Amino acid sequence: MNWIKENKSLAAILGVMITGAIALAALLFMSYTAYNESVEKWKTTSENVKRLKSAKLYPDTTNVAAKEKMVSEYADKVNLLRATLLDSKVQQAVKPISETEFQAKLKERANTVKRLAEGSQVLLPADFALGFDEYTGSLPRTPEVAADLNVHLDVMEKLITALIQSGVKSVDLLERTKLPNEKAVVAAPVVAPKSTKAKNANTKNKNKTIITAAAAAEPVLDRYPIKLMVTTDQGPFQNLINALANPSKLPHFLVVRQLRVENEKLDGPLKSEIRISRDTVSTETTAAPAAAPSGAPAGTQVIVPPKASPKDAITIMGEEKLKLYLEVDYIRFRPAAEVEETAAPATTAAVAN
Template sequence: MDWIRENKPLAAILGVITAGSLALGYLLFGAWNSYSEVKESYLAQGGQVAALKSTRLSPDENNLKAKRGLVDEYAANVNKLGGALLILQPPVSPVKDIEFQTKLKAKIAEVRKSAVASKTVLPAEFAFGFDEYTSGLPKAEAAAELSSYLDAMVELVKLFMTCGVQSVDVLERSKLPVEQEQASATLQQRRGQQQTMVGPQIFEKREISVILTLDQGPLQLLISRLANPSDMPFFTSLRLLRVENQMPEGPLRADVRVPEAVAPVEGGNTTAAAPAADEIKPPPPAPVDSVPVIGREQLKVRMEIDLLKFIDAAKGASASTPLPGR
């Protein structure tokens, strides 16, 4: 006590330090306890999550009913969509083989006439990709599908002309399965097994390949109208688009020709060409001193378009699909 009385400032400082140390130790002890509790809770929850992930679903009756209810709801929605798509796409009308050939030739003449009016250049041998049927008849069982296929190709070419395509350089199509030779029995059996594993097919994909010459504005218009049902009544999907400049390199200086300016007529027969006294005559045009040499070329565009045709299986295929693992 005597030392504290004799050294009051130092004793006060030591007292403050001691009290602060005790308070800091208490806070540190409380924080450590909180950290330990949070860590234990985190590890416990992590163990529960890992256990839930590795646990198999209980195959009881309630889970089976819930799963069937979700599958039935999904199948009903898919069937509604498939039925709507079947109604929206143009129907396939039955035609005979000779009628299809007559229709093909009439459409070729009609589109060629429209191309002249719209200033669109078509290939010399243009038949919408059905060249073999201009001189020969298709299979009788393929005539109806080919007629619907032809309608889609006609609508596509008309869309090209409407959007301002300068020329259709290449137009090719994939063949229908009914046009090709029948596969072997083993291959058909293998395809049938694969189809059973993945479920029934609800649409057919027909591939169309074109090379066009056009400008940037018509290209943007064409891409937007391909997905517009009012402009393209058939379902299409643009799978590939490759754009190149018509002239990959700039022109040489020797290829650039500056047009000569027309010099004003001086002298001559002033009696016959004398203007009226009150006529205001514009000054002669200035000579041309520059011409654009780049930026006026067109684009070469390659497009791979998938033409989708939904079949009758799209209307009710999902309802008959069995549940996985049952």
């Protein structure tokens, strides 16, 4: 007590500090308690949400009707999209064609593309046949195979035409993916047997369409990769990519799956090469003075045009050609999977949880 009386100012400061520390500790304790409560509440709410999302709907009339409505709306949107993609204006339909007709069409289209390439000074591979080299001397196996190949022939012709029109220098490689039925008979897909369900006595005679598990697992599209190697410049490279993304130029579903760009010259120029280029540029031929026109009087002054300034810069890099490796997927969408008809329950008695 004597110390407090003797050091009142210091005692007051210590008292304020102790009081503040106690108040701060109490505030931290209350905040920590509130934080723990909030975390526990959030965990409980999150677990309840997960449980509700993963829980099965109780099969009462309201839930069944709501679920069937959502499934029906989703199926309608999927069928509308599928019908749009399978429309003949969007995806080329397979049309009947004989084996000899396909071979004649292949030779005609190949010659047309060769003439276009010659006119545009674009080099094509030797024995170029749009990727169908084996069919220039032999016929497809069946008319069905010829009809499928006919669609792919149109795709290859459009693609190579776009390459030539974009201004590439040469097409060094062209490989297409063979169709599954070109060389061997493809086994028909195994259709799962339709499930038999016991009909409840209270069901109506209204049928609804459901998709089987086998139909749902069936792929909705087929990919046919096309491999290309092209020598080109910067501008034609941009034109080519724009053409591949332009439906008006390439109406088929073509997707650039892989693209590799490599400079024609992987190493920079040597100093000796740069020095030689500079010496070549700096060597300028001296123009002879202009002579007076014939018949002009002696002493006629001739105006000599000024000489062009010598080049003070040379191009070291940037004019090399590009080597492109492209993998383009041709996409074809499949028709709708087979579905089965089953009776729609009118009450909740026949609905399983």
